[in-house]
Amino acid sequence: MFSHDYLPAISVGLIAGFLARFYMLKVDYRHYPSYPHGYAAHLAFGFIGAALGAVAIPALLAEDYVAVTFLALAAQQFREIRSIERESLAKTEETEMVPRGAGYIEGIAKLFEARNYLAMGIGLLTTGGYLLGGLLLAVPTGILSAFIMNKAMIGPKVGSMAEVRQEDLLFEGPNIRVGDEIIMNVGEKMALDIWQEKGIALAVEPYDDNGRTTLGNAGQRQAILHDVASQLGVRLDIGEQHFTPLMRIELSSGRILMIVIPFEPDVEPLIEAIKKTPVLEAAMRKPLETSVGRTASD
Amino acid sequence: MDININNEILAVVTLKENAVKVAGGAPIFLVEDEKELKEITMLLARITLGMVHDLKNGVYILVRH
Numbered sequence: 336m337f338s339h340d341y342l343p344a345i346s347v348g349l350i351a352g353f354l355a356r357f358y359m360l361k362v363d364y365r366h367y368p369s370y371p372h373g374y375a376a377h378l379a380f381g382f383i384g385a386a387l388g389a390v391a392i393p394a395l396l397a398e399d400y401v402a403v404t405f406l407a408l409a410a411q412q413f414r415e416i417r418s419i420e421r422e423s424l425a426k427t428e429e430t431e432m433v434p435r436g437a438g439y440i441e442g443i444a445k446l447f448e449a450r451n452y453l454a455m456g457i458g459l460l461t462t463g464g465y466l467l468g469g470l471l472l473a474v475p476t477g478i479l480s481a482f483i484m485n486k487a488m489i490g491p492k493v494g495s496m497a498e499v500r501q502e503d504l505l506f507e508g509p510n511i512r513v514g515d516e517i518i519m520n521v522g523e524k525m526a527l528d529i530w531q532e533k534g535i536a537l538a539v540e541p542y543d544d545n546g547r548t549t550l551g552n553a554g555q556r557q558a559i560l561h562d563v564a565s566q567l568g569v570r571l572d573i574g575e576q577h578f579t580p581l582m583r584i585e586l587s588s589g590r591i592l593m594i595v596i597p598f599e600p601d602v603e604p605l606i607e608a609i610k611k612t613p614v615l616e617a618a619m620r621k622p623l624e625t626s627v628g629r630t631a632s633d
Numbered sequence: 634m635d636i637n638i639n640n641e642i643l644a645v646v647t648l649k650e651n652a653v654k655v656a657g658g659a660p661i662f663l664v665e666d667e668k669e670l671k672e673i674t675m676l677l678a679r680i681t682l683g684m685v686h687d688l689k690n691g692v693y694i695l696v697r698h
Contacts, residue, residue: 509687522685522693523675576684576698 341393344465344473345386351477352385352458353378359450359485377447380416384409384451388458392466406455413451420444432571433564433580438554438617445616446488453484493559494610496546497539497591501602504536504594513592514538514585519577526577530594533570535602539582539591539609544622544632547589552618556582556591562612567605568598637697643681644695646674651691659694 360377387409394402421444428434435443457480464476493499505512509527511519513536521527539559541547549555560580563569571578580595597605622628645655646662648670655661662677664670674685674693683697 508689520686522687523678524671525675526684574679574682576682577678579698 341397344462345389345393347465347470347473347477348389348458348460348462349382349385351461351473351481352388352454353382355457355477355481355484356381356385356450356454358481359453377450380413380451381454384413384454385458388455389462391459392462396466409455410452413448416451417444417448420447431561432573433561433569434557435561436554436557438552438615439558439561441617442558442613442615449488453481453488456484457481490616491614492610493539493550493555493612493614496543496614497541497550499537499539499606499609501606502536502538502592504530504534506531511594513594514590515587516583516585516592518581518583518592518594521577523577526575529570529578529596533596533600535595535597535600535605537593537595537602537605537609538585539593541589541591544628545620545624548620548622549614549618550591551584551589552615552620555615555618558615558618559593559609559612560595563593563595563597563605563608566608567601570596570598639697642694642696643683644677646670646677646685646693646695647691654690654692 356378360374360381387405391403391406394400394405421440424435424440424443425437428440457477460480461473461477465473502513506527507517509520509522510517511521511527511530511534521530539550541550560582564571564580569578569580571580578596580593582591582593584590585592593609595605623632642659644660644662645657646664647655648667649663649665652663662673664673670693674695677683677695678685681695681697683695686694686696688694
């Protein structure tokens with residue numbers, strides 16, 4: 336295809352892109368992927384992505400324009416990753432005590448697709464850096480682009496849209512109430528006693544209309560519940576539906592109310608977990624960006 | 634294939650004396666006293682993997698959500 340002169344440039348880009356993908360693979364609280372098989376699959380795709388990115392500029396320089404069309408092919412392949420992720424997460428959803436919800440799954444799937452594009456982009460930039468200024472330029476280019484791209488990928492968190500505080504869990508006969516809303520009706524005395532003893536109620540109070548609409552999304556609420564459950568543990572088992580954590584909107588105010596029985600009874604980490612839940616792309620609404628929304632809000 | 638009936642009344646449990654309050658499509662369990670009511674509702678909830686709701690008029694229903 337092209338001469339071996341470009342081999343160091345391509346190698347540098349490839350290594351940079353691959354390392355960047357490796358860096359992005361850190362296991363976070365989502366515990367996903369959390370198994371060597373998962374790593375292997377994602378690293379392999381990251382490697383391919385980095386390779387394609389690294390080859391692009393040398394291919395252009397060698398006037399091998401056909402090679403650049405490989406980038407289009409890569410996009411096709413990476414889209415496949417999204418559907419693989421979506422499928423496998425959706426299939427394991429049934430086995431989750433507190434499911435992630437379709438919105439969260441879509442978000443994770445997109446993230447994994449995007450990370451391959453990032454690996455590709457970093458490979459491309461680093462090769463470019465090498466061709467312009469040798470290793471001296473390639474190394475900082477690689478590190479900087481990996482850092483910037485990784486930072487740019489971090490979306491807003493629930494904590495940036497709403498205040499989270501503890502609320503009183505009120506009991507009216509079999510009904511569990513928080514604020515103005517009856518959240519759950521529990522017919523078993525034993526279950527009600529446990530709610531009374533260990534239950535915690537929280538209110539997520541959106542700062543503005545954007546937050547209210549976004550956090551009201553059912554997928555977003557499910558994502559919060561899943562994150563809380565995976566970090567603090569929820570007292571819940573199959574056949575014990577009365578301990579299911581719930582989030583309901585207080586229709587009189589737009590606040591989101593939550594009831595939960597965490598295994599760890601500390602409120603502070605619970606609030607932290609809610610605040611750190613990512614805002615889902617699928618849930619994001621910005622009514623205040625529109626003139627209609629702005630007019631209606633005041 | 635696993636078929637679940639969600640958000641439907643799976644069973645109705647109430648005291649014998651409340652029998653006039655209940656009728657219809659779901660299985661109805663009439664029980665002698667509060668103790669039996671507690672036990673039956675608990676067992677039905679575990680078996681159907683659902684939960685018990687208290688309608689506050691002495692009638693308890695089982696629903697799987």
